[in-house]
Amino acid sequence: MNVLVTGGTGYIGSHTCLQMLEMGYTPVLLDNFSNSKASVLDRIEEVSGTRPVLITGDILDKNLLVETMKRYGISAVIHFAGLKSVGESVSEPLKYYSNNVSGTLCLVEAMSECNIKTLIFSSSATVYGDPSTVPINEGFPTSATNPYGRSKLMVEECLNDFYKANPDWSITLLRYFNPVGAHPSGKLGEDPNGIPNNLMPFISQVAVGKRECLNVFGGDYPTPDGTGVRDYIHVMDLARGHIAALNKVGHSKGIHIYNLGTGRGSSVLEMIEAFEKASNKKVAYKMVDRRPGDVAECWADPQKAQKELGWYAQLEVEQMAIDTWRWQSNNPNGYHD
Ligand code: NAD
Numbered sequence: 001m002n003v004l005v006t007g008g009t010g011y012i013g014s015h016t017c018l019q020m021l022e023m024g025y026t027p028v029l030l031d032n033f034s035n036s037k038a039s040v041l042d043r044i045e046e047v048s049g050t051r052p053v054l055i056t057g058d059i060l061d062k063n064l065l066v067e068t069m070k071r072y073g074i075s076a077v078i079h080f081a082g083l084k085s086v087g088e089s090v091s092e093p094l095k096y097y098s099n100n101v102s103g104t105l106c107l108v109e110a111m112s113e114c115n116i117k118t119l120i121f122s123s124s125a126t127v128y129g130d131p132s133t134v135p136i137n138e139g140f141p142t143s144a145t146n147p148y149g150r151s152k153l154m155v156e157e158c159l160n161d162f163y164k165a166n167p168d169w170s171i172t173l174l175r176y177f178n179p180v181g182a183h184p185s186g187k188l189g190e191d192p193n194g195i196p197n198n199l200m201p202f203i204s205q206v207a208v209g210k211r212e213c214l215n216v217f218g219g220d221y222p223t224p225d226g227t228g229v230r231d232y233i234h235v236m237d238l239a240r241g242h243i244a245a246l247n248k249v250g251h252s253k254g255i256h257i258y259n260l261g262t263g264r265g266s267s268v269l270e271m272i273e274a275f276e277k278a279s280n281k282k283v284a285y286k287m288v289d290r291r292p293g294d295v296a297e298c299w300a301d302p303q304k305a306q307k308e309l310g311w312y313a314q315l316e317v318e319q320m321a322i323d324t325w326r327w328q329s330n331n332p333n334g335y336h337d
């Protein structure tokens with residue numbers, strides 16, 4: 001089965017492609033490299049022995065999408081392509097609405113033209129806004145606290161409306177919690193541009209000596225140790241979640257929504273501790289004020305995915321830290337090496 005993977009050279013996309021190859025799927029990657037490097041392909045080939053087809057281009061280019069879908073006999077699309085920096089989305093909201101929302105609409109139009117009716121979309125736990133309780137299940141109310149989150153929510157809403165008018169489609173919305181970790185080979189991982197916004201890449205850059213000190217955003221949350229609590233999920237588990245969705249619901253008509261999380265929360269201090277253990281390095285940190293827009297705690301109720309997809313996250317925080325460290329220490333400059 002040939003599957004178009006938009007954003008396939010990105011962090012989650014590249015790990016998912018590897019697992020698709022392992023499972024006998026043929027991923028066809030499409031990426032504009034706005035946040036990834038072409039050398040990711042070499043790494044995928046090194047690990048899997050296969051070099052997938054890569055189309056360099058933009059999801060806003062409908063002609064290219066249609067041509068690619070026809071040329072490669074695509075029967076389903078996994079749609080990772082998107083911009084994901086919350087801070088940048090606040091300063092450049094139109095960029096986010098254009099890329100994430102218009103880009104998805106363009107993709108769906110191209111799929112319609114090519115009669116492809118299976119779509120898996122990368123959504124985010126950010127669509128739960130500031131949840132009133134945890135764990136969060138798929139029935140919780142949705143809202144957005146920034147333009148990035150709003151772009152994800154808008155896409156979800158557009159796809160819901162689209163599905164109502166096109167009930168012969170299979171549309172799956174996967175709401176990821178906090179993806180971290182790297183491929184166990186140490187050859188693929190997360191390679192953020194500039195100063196990392198997210199906790200794990202920042203911690204690992206402190207451990208490898210690229211940054212001096214981690215700012216812990218808030219030590220006064222109503223959580224057991226006062227720092228923010230999140231549901232960190234290993235990117236390999238997340239990748240498997242896409243295969244499970246493709247296998248289980250990729251062929252059943254409907255709009256399918258799943259949380260992909262572990263169901264367990266870890267605090268910032270617990271993540272530092274796990275990382276220090278994995279790397280045998282001290283991670284210097286200091287407590288600073290809360291980061292505006294952050295919630296105290298956020299973790300998933302992952303039972304729906306377990307019941308319906310037969311999928312659950314298997315890897316613990318310790319493994320996430322070990323694999324992140326292996327990637328970071330083998331590739332201190334990411335894919336630039
Ligand atoms: P990433 O930036 O590593 O990957 C996204 C890929 O899409 C990049 O390779 C980028 O070059 C590409 N891309 C962006 N705009 C494009 C366009 N217009 N045309 C073609 N390619 C384009 O990010 P990721 O962490 O792998 O995230 C993948 C998806 O999952 C994104 O949609 C993101 O919003 C979503 N998500 C990520 C997280 C997270 O914390 N990593 C959490 C929830 C949801």
Ligand code: UFG
Binds near residue numbers: 084124126176217
């Ligand atoms: N944190 C720090 N210092 C840092 C970075 C983060 O203390 O330098 C803390 C945050 O305050 C938070 C926790 O670490 O308590 C996790 O922060 P991240 O930025 O790694 O992740 P978020 O939960 O804030 O957001 C992530 C993605 C969003 C996505 C959301 C839900 O960045 O895009 O998960 O899926 F929407």
